[in-house]
Amino acid sequence: MKIIHALFLSASCFLASCDNSDQAKSSANRASATEATANIEEVLDANTHKIVVNEKIASGGYVYIKVTEKGKEYWMAVPGRPIEIGATYYYDGGMEMQNFESKTLNRTFESVIFAEGIRNQAQKVKTVAKKSAPQGSPQVKDIEKAPNGIRIAELFNNMNDYSNKEVIIKGQVVKVNNGVMNVNFVHLQDGTIGNGQYDITVTTDDNFSVGEVVTIKGNVILNKDFGAGYTYDVLVEKAVKL
Incomplete structure (x- = not known):
């Protein structure tokens, strides 16, 4: 009986040890997943601007939007598209123009960020090039040279x-x-x-x-x-x- 009792105690300790090990592994996996998510968020924060639109003015094929990013408010200009006040958007890069005068608005902005566009998702959506216009080749056929012109x-x-x-x-x-x-x-x-x-x-x-x-x-x-x-x-x- 003593032998059986000892074996039972040993088995219990072994199972407890395995359970603790599994719990430790599960915690480690959760920590790794959390760390990976944090790293992804850091990359997005470093390469992508997250903005909230406060005001918009459409003019000359562009939409001028007053946005807030991390507590800072500034003006942007993007190609014309539907934009919702109060909505969150994302964009990459951008080119700042200081003391920019908009002739169509008859207004001078102290600073405007020109961007190729804004999107609703944090990450870019991959696009596939058209087969009719492969990368690295012209989209048009040979056009004759203008008189006194160059190719x-x-x-x-x-x-x-x-x-x-x-x-x-x-x-x-x-x-x-x-x-x-x-x-x-x-x-x-x-x-x-x-x-x-x-x-x-x-x-x-x-x-x-x-x-x-x-x-x-x-x-x-x-x-x-x-x-x-x-x-x-x-x-x-x-x-x-x-």
């Missing part, structure tokens, strides 16, 4: 030769951002590739529509830096539609 490939292959010079380029409009820093940003392609580049950015006061084939004249500027990481190796400024 986009020529510009990218000989940027230094065209620096601070006036050029004429014929191409198709593939993207338009109007009213950014009081000018319109237009992307042109003509089907040619130079130095691995095929899309030239143009700033202009004229109006363009995506899909139209146009001829423009403007001044070539190299290493243009708008701040906040928005830089261009080559840019055609003050372009006019011919």
Whole structure:
């Protein structure tokens, strides 16, 4: 009987030890999960802005929104979209413009953050590139060169030769951002590739529509830096539609 009692005590101690070990492992797993969640939140906080919208003004294809982020209030400008007052949104990056004058609003902002857009989710939604426009190739077919003009490939292959010079380029409009820093940003392609580049950015006061084939004249500027990481190796400024 003493032997059976001793065996029972040993088994009880063993089971208790296993139970404690399982509890310890479970606690450790919960702690690891909590730590991982905290690390994810830290990454989101470091790379993503979380804002609450207090006020909005739609103008010139953009929506100017007064937001609060971590107790700080400031103005932003994003491409036109439905925005709800009091709602929480997220965005990445952004470019600050100080003493920005909006001609459409007839108002000067002490500071405005221009962002490519805002979203409802903290994390970005991955997008799949269209098969018709694979990454690394032009979206348009070959477009004939304008009289007295150059091809986009020529510009990218000989940027230094065209620096601070006036050029004429014929191409198709593939993207338009109007009213950014009081000018319109237009992307042109003509089907040619130079130095691995095929899309030239143009700033202009004229109006363009995506899909139209146009001829423009403007001044070539190299290493243009708008701040906040928005830089261009080559840019055609003050372009006019011919």
